[in-house]
Amino acid sequence: MSKHIAVIRGDGIGPEIMNATLRVLDALDCGLAYEFVEAGMAALEKQGELLPQATLDAIARHRVALKGPLTTPIGGGFSSLNVELRKRFDLYANVRPAITFPGTKARYENIDIITVRENTEGAYLAEGQSVSEDGETAQSLIRVTRRGSERIVRYAFEMARRKGRRKVSVVHKANIMKTTSGLFLKVAREVAKDYPEIECNELIVDNTCMQLVMNPHQFDVIVTTNLFGDIISDLCAGLVGGLGLAPGANIGTEAAIFEAVHGSAPDIAGKGVANPCALLLAAADMLDHLDLVEQGRIVRRAIHDTLEARDRVTPDLGGKGSTDSFADALVERVRAA
Numbered sequence: 001m002s003k004h005i006a007v008i009r010g011d012g013i014g015p016e017i018m019n020a021t022l023r024v025l026d027a028l029d030c031g032l033a034y035e036f037v038e039a040g041m042a043a044l045e046k047q048g049e050l051l052p053q054a055t056l057d058a059i060a061r062h063r064v065a066l067k068g069p070l071t072t073p074i075g076g077g078f079s080s081l082n083v084e085l086r087k088r089f090d091l092y093a094n095v096r097p098a099i100t101f102p103g104t105k106a107r108y109e110n111i112d113i114i115t116v117r118e119n120t121e122g123a124y125l126a127e128g129q130s131v132s133e134d135g136e137t138a139q140s141l142i143r144v145t146r147r148g149s150e151r152i153v154r155y156a157f158e159m160a161r162r163k164g165r166r167k168v169s170v171v172h173k174a175n176i177m178k179t180t181s182g183l184f185l186k187v188a189r190e191v192a193k194d195y196p197e198i199e200c201n202e203l204i205v206d207n208t209c210m211q212l213v214m215n216p217h218q219f220d221v222i223v224t225t226n227l228f229g230d231i232i233s234d235l236c237a238g239l240v241g242g243l244g245l246a247p248g249a250n251i252g253t254e255a256a257i258f259e260a261v262h263g264s265a266p267d268i269a270g271k272g273v274a275n276p277c278a279l280l281l282a283a284a285d286m287l288d289h290l291d292l293v294e295q296g297r298i299v300r301r302a303i304h305d306t307l308e309a310r311d312r313v314t315p316d317l318g319g320k321g322s323t324d325s326f327a328d329a330l331v332e333r334v335r336a337a
């Protein structure tokens with residue numbers, strides 16, 4: 001049976017890394033079928049709008065999308081397309097794995113941490129922002145709800161159970177932000193009781209940052225609110241060698257969008273040297289989501305072995321290869337698996 005997904009090639013290096021990623025997925029021969037749709041600058045140029053209805057319809061229809069990075073034009077009052085997509089499909093869980101691969105600039109070996117970040121509320125509300133008339137005072141609103149907290153914490157525990165992970169760390173600042181972070185922590189404690197087989201601990205966010213740098217191996221799954229999760233997931237990406245290897249998923253009940261964490265990299269676009277690994281790792285997470293778990297494992301293994309052998313890898317990893325040669329090396333390993 002074929003599984004259809006919506007594919008957005010994206011802007012800048014997007015088409016190059018998507019091309020490489022789809023070559024590797026095709027080598028799996030697992031019945032994936034693609035509907036190509038546009039968003040971002042590519043859509044603005046061809047269709048006159050950044051987020052065409054046909055793109056939204058395709059995501060809604062297939063419920064799963066693989067997305068290249070999008071350039072949101074600066075000025076002109078455009079809101080971020082990624083924020084827009086999150087809102088449209090209520091993609092409440094932002095899931096960011098950080099795994100060390102050999103042959104990279106990782107600071108530690110054997111790191112495997114998944115940050116589950118609440119993606120719709122907390123400190124990142126568009127509403128409730130104001131600046132006083134004299135410009136001397138600015139304020140914004142933080143909103144945490146029981147529903148928002150419960151569904152993200154439950155998502156983290158369910159994911160931990162499904163993937164056989166041993167521990168979930170709840171990260172908060174309830175000692176100072178007593179109402180908002182306090183509610184998140186209270187709900188997290190309640191939800192944790194439903195998962196007695198999974199260890200649960202609580203950490204304050206600033207201490208978490210220090211612990212991540214000093215002793216990252218104590219972490220397994222981290223669940224936290226929007227702002228803290230944004231920062232912590234980048235810290236974790238830094239621990240494993242940076243953006244070139246950082247995938248992300250935005251997951252809701254109606255749809256899930258898989259992407260690289262990095263942007264459209266205009267400085268190297270069109271040069272054929274972009275590293276396709278972050279998008280390919282996102283595609284591996286997408287395969288898991290589609291119950292193609294074995295195929296996801298094959299893709300990660302191919303990335304691992306290609307990096308370990310430093311076989312045709314791109315310049316950001318210290319290699320002399322191109323996006324295409326890197327993809328060749330990955331495709332060969334997937335075919336041999």
Ligand code: NAI
Binds near residue numbers: 068262263276277278
């Ligand atoms: P960026 O992530 O595009 O680039 C930062 C640096 O990392 C650049 O030097 C770039 O060459 C390098 N880099 C990024 N991905 C790479 C890859 N796969 N291989 C090798 N090197 C890579 O961030 P920047 O420059 O701040 O943003 C550029 C554009 O991307 C902006 O328009 C921004 O709005 C957009 N953006 C889109 C995102 C998305 O669609 N998810 C996320 C972040 C930024």
Ligand code: MG
Binds near residue numbers: 230231234
């Ligand atoms: Mg961020």
